[in-house]
Amino acid sequence: MEEVPHDCPGTGSDQAGQGAACQGCPNQRLCASGVGAAPDPAVEEIKEKMKTVKHKILVLSGKGGVGKSTFSAHLAHALAEDENTQVALLDIDICGPSIPKIMGLEGEQFLEDNLGVMSVGFLLSSPDDAVIWRGPKKNGMIKQFLRDVDWGEVDYLIVDTPPGTSDEHLSAVQYLAAAHIDGAVVITTPQEVSLQDVRKEINFCHKVKVPVIGVVENMSGFICPKCKKESQIFPPTTGGAEVMCQDLKIPLLGKVPLDPHIGKSCDEGRSFLIDAPDSPATLAYRSIIQRIQEFCRLHQPKEENLISP
């Protein structure tokens, strides 16, 4: 359905079809009949599809611009450096799909033999095309990505998300509910303006029962390339991710310093880990990624849920 009434109670709500806003909605009878309350068949279909996907990791943040897509892309790059590891990167930021640019892809789905990428960005014909969609339409796209893309045998599916705790996040979690999400990596920057949104995201994870693998503090300090002294461009006025993680009893996976080369590599669609292998930021990334792999190894899904190759 293209348009829903502005005060639509939601097709799954017990007010579905019965609220004042439902009058005149073309779906009113359908909703009132209770069909919306039945579980979406797509959930089972996606569970089947996901049987060939060993590990599913969500990359989240309450806050925008902290480096989710950058992190997702480089997590994918790092995992795919082992040619025997099959990696898939799914970008569900429907309005602001950054992954195609960061991965250096122009309308192609496969970067390397073992690294596949999907994003709404590939479906847009011009860089000026805006995806001006309301929630229900975005949800439909995400369902299609999960159900209708032939992911094949995948060791790691990384799902990059937009900032917030809304349609995209609910849909990702709901559609993957039966398929077992390993966990979420939550990205933040050190300042309280970010942390206050990130705490909400962590609460969201608890609410929807997605395990939190840990937090990455990005843009953590800046070393001047000239004088090599450190500055805090985004100051941790309330103790940064370290204090937040202590308070919430969640692992701090690591801190990544600001390196101007990261932005440059992303703009040019290259892996920063290869461009600048000795940068403190690269070393931080690699250590964090190792911890994520370790988490996935320790929390293997039961063997009977996997189709053996």
Add this chain to the structure above:
Amino acid sequence: MEAAAAEPGNLAGVRHVILVLSGKGGVGKSTISTELALALRHAGKKVGILDVDLCGPSIPRMLRAQGRAVHQCGSGWVPVFVDQEQSISLMSVGFLLENPDQAVVWRGPKKNALIKQFVSDVAWGQLDYLVVDTPPGTSDEHMAAVDALRPYSPLGALLVTTPQAVSVGDVRRELTFCRKTGLRVIGIVENMSGFVCPHCTECTNVFSRGGGEELARHAGVPFLGSVPLDPDLTRSLEEGRDFIQEFPESPAFPVLSAIAQKILNETSAQLS
């Protein structure tokens, strides 16, 4: 379009509405909204800020108003005044949460309903400017805000970007959104434009350079200036301080002032 002209509503006393948009997250929309409001206040204007970022409401903290309560009056909600002189008022979902860490996990329709209420059921009173801060994207919140504000003929939108291509890519889409919804673009602001090391004064382009100005040129809209990364600005926002008042010598001050001045010039020209 609804016949909103028949009913003056709670925005009847608001002279100019300005939206602050970006396709991209984390580029400084809330920062620019806050500093614009402070600068307009210092020019003697009465300003309201409407924060329609329901998932990540940043403005209360930036104005040291977190935890304040919202009261009701005959015309609806009373916005929170952030200063004694009552020259800046603010409405944000942040004030409606029982616990600041509570996540607002709502789908589109529910977000739309609250945004409509923020426009129609907040007693804004007499304002020279209403600055509307938005979340990143081109979705429910943006459509709801533009639809609800359309009857009040907004002055236009400020678009915020950072210099790098990844940001500019999203802001191009936001420009399309403005075009499609008939929202005039006042101009583009490039934020986080270089960092001057406080130890040795070397300027590093932490997030690349030039993207904002080039985008403005390509899109044929005014380029309003580049705001550098400024630790005094970041700290002011963290602590809810008035950067415009306290740090006029700071690197970010000139461009922020200029943006406010442009708005003042445009709107005073309209009066004559």
